[in-house]
Amino acid sequence: MNNxxxxxxxxxxxxxxxxxxxxxxxxxxxxxxxxxxxxxTWNLKKGxxxxxxxxxxxxxxxxxxxxxxxxxxxxxxxxHTDSPGFRIKPNPEMNVEGHYIxxxxxxxxGPILSTWFDRPLSIAGRVTLKSDNPFKPEVRLVDINKPxxxxxxxxxxxxxxxxxxxxxxxxxxxxxxxxxxxSNSDLTIKESEEKVNDCEAKSLKMxxxxxxxxxxxxxxxxxxxxxxVKDILDFDLFLYEFNEGSLVGLQEEFISVGRLDDLWMVxxxxxxxxxxxxxxxxxxxxxxxxxxxxxxTSQGANSSILETILERISLGINKSREEFKRSINNSIMxxxxxxxxxxxxxxxxxxxxxxxxxxxxxxxKIAASGSYSTDSYASAIxxxxxxxxxxxxxxxxxxxxxxxxxxxGPISASxxxxxxxxxxxxxxxxxxxxxLASVKDNEYTIKAFTEFFN
Numbered sequence: 343m344n345n346x347x348x349x350x351x352x353x354x355x356x357x358x359x360x361x362x363x364x365x366x367x368x369x370x371x372x373x374x375x376x377x378x379x380x381x382x383t384w385n386l387k388k389g390x391x392x393x394x395x396x397x398x399x400x401x402x403x404x405x406x407x408x409x410x411x412x413x414x415x416x417x418x419x420x421x422h423t424d425s426p427g428f429r430i431k432p433n434p435e436m437n438v439e440g441h442y443i444x445x446x447x448x449x450x451x452g453p454i455l456s457t458w459f460d461r462p463l464s465i466a467g468r469v470t471l472k473s474d475n476p477f478k479p480e481v482r483l484v485d486i487n488k489p490x491x492x493x494x495x496x497x498x499x500x501x502x503x504x505x506x507x508x509x510x511x512x513x514x515x516x517x518x519x520x521x522x523x524x525s526n527s528d529l530t531i532k533e534s535e536e537k538v539n540d541c542e543a544k545s546l547k548m549x550x551x552x553x554x555x556x557x558x559x560x561x562x563x564x565x566x567x568x569x570x571v572k573d574i575l576d577f578d579l580f581l582y583e584f585n586e587g588s589l590v591g592l593q594e595e596f597i598s599v600g601r602l603d604d605l606w607m608v609x610x611x612x613x614x615x616x617x618x619x620x621x622x623x624x625x626x627x628x629x630x631x632x633x634x635x636x637x638x639t640s641q642g643a644n645s646s647i648l649e650t651i652l653e654r655i656s657l658g659i660n661k662s663r664e665e666f667k668r669s670i671n672n673s674i675m676x677x678x679x680x681x682x683x684x685x686x687x688x689x690x691x692x693x694x695x696x697x698x699x700x701x702x703x704x705x706x707k708i709a710a711s712g713s714y715s716t717d718s719y720a721s722a723i724x725x726x727x728x729x730x731x732x733x734x735x736x737x738x739x740x741x742x743x744x745x746x747x748x749x750x751g752p753i754s755a756s757x758x759x760x761x762x763x764x765x766x767x768x769x770x771x772x773x774x775x776x777x778l779a780s781v782k783d784n785e786y787t788i789k790a791f792t793e794f795f796n
Contacts, residue, residue, distance in 0.1 A: 384658035409622025415672030422633035426451030451634030462489030614791030677751030703734030
């Protein structure tokens with residue numbers, strides 16, 4: 343399997359940040375990495391390979407260098423596991439005039455809403471179950487893995503302005519249809535019972551009554567996990583496109599799949615961590631959650647998680663806090679997110695001189711506003727790395743009259759007080775249900791990241 347096929351396989355399995363973290367864990371386990379818990383005492387060894395999972399959706403993996411950490415520091419690549427989409431609300435089922443059952447959802451991050459319509463969708467995420475200790479409920483990942491919901495468009499005959507720039511209402515227009523409530527079901531069962539005293543008819547009636555009482559969605563979750571409905575306490579569930587990603591284009595030069603932002607950079611960083619050589623510095627892959635909603639969670643970049651883990655690594659190899667502070671001063675980080683590529687239909691949307699193109703290599707992201715952390719010093723380092731790896735390097739700056747996004751880069755730079763290179767790989771259709779990347783850029787990015795760790 344080549345790198346593009348591996349990337350597609352990784353993303354196709356990573357339906358949500360929870361499944362993404364689990365896929366990272368599985369890959370690390372196969373490569374001999376050891377999971378350590380935050381609650382335990384850390385006794386680490388030089389050359390040791392470890393990882394920590396936070397809230398089932400963020401992973402920090404590291405290989406301790408063979409040098410002295412206070413002198414060689416940390417080499418970090420940071421990305422995020424979450425992607426824009428829809429999260430299912432509590433008590434989500436809505437009965438529409440006795441005929442339809444739809445689900446109440448809320449928008450997560452900034453997806454392109456129109457791309458989610460009329461596509462087979464499924465549901466995945468995390469479910470919490472009763473346990474003997476109420477302070478430690480059981481956690482299970484769930485993936486329905488069937489096209490069970492869809493968001494139907496309103497016919498153009500009833501919405502004549504849809505092709506003229508329709509403004510979608512997030513509470514009304516984007517709610518997915520789950521099933522139809524058969525209004526004739528009770529009559530059918532009654533007729534069956536009158537004709538024959540059939541156990542099957544009684545069982546059908548009990549099943550329908552149970553669904554109406556417990557809810558179709560909760561029953562579906564219980565059936566998938568093979569648990570009792572009454573044991574389900576809560577869930578973190580998201581929608582995802584059921585159809586998998588693929589290679590497209592005349593020569594299969596493009597990668598078409600959802601969640602490239604930012605699982606692509608997670609994958610590239612993971613490949614580099616596993617393929618790079620042992621060095622004096624400690625190599626760290628940082629795959630955090632909730633970047634799309636501001637990172638202000640315990641598993642997000644705008645928390646103490648990264649600094650805490652780095653300090654515990656130092657303490658775990660018997661270094662003092664003073665030596666840890668020195669190690670930070672000798673560290674550098676790549677904040678790896680995606681960059682806007684020149685769009686063939688909208689070239690005017692890009693800056694006239696600093697623009698990125700698909701297939702032309704990784705992209706340095708620069709902003710006078712500070713929304714990207716790259717400065718000339720960090721830029722020079724990354725350009726040198728790309729040159730050594732024989733990889734082309736591009737530069738992206740937003741048009742001055744367009745507001746761009748931001749990344750975990752500025753947050754990490756301010757919290758750790760180290761140089762952070764804000765970069766990404768070029769992408770079209772960012773935040774669509776299906777995004778578009780280049781096979782070449784996947785190869786280039788993995789090579790650049792590997793050189794960075796080397």
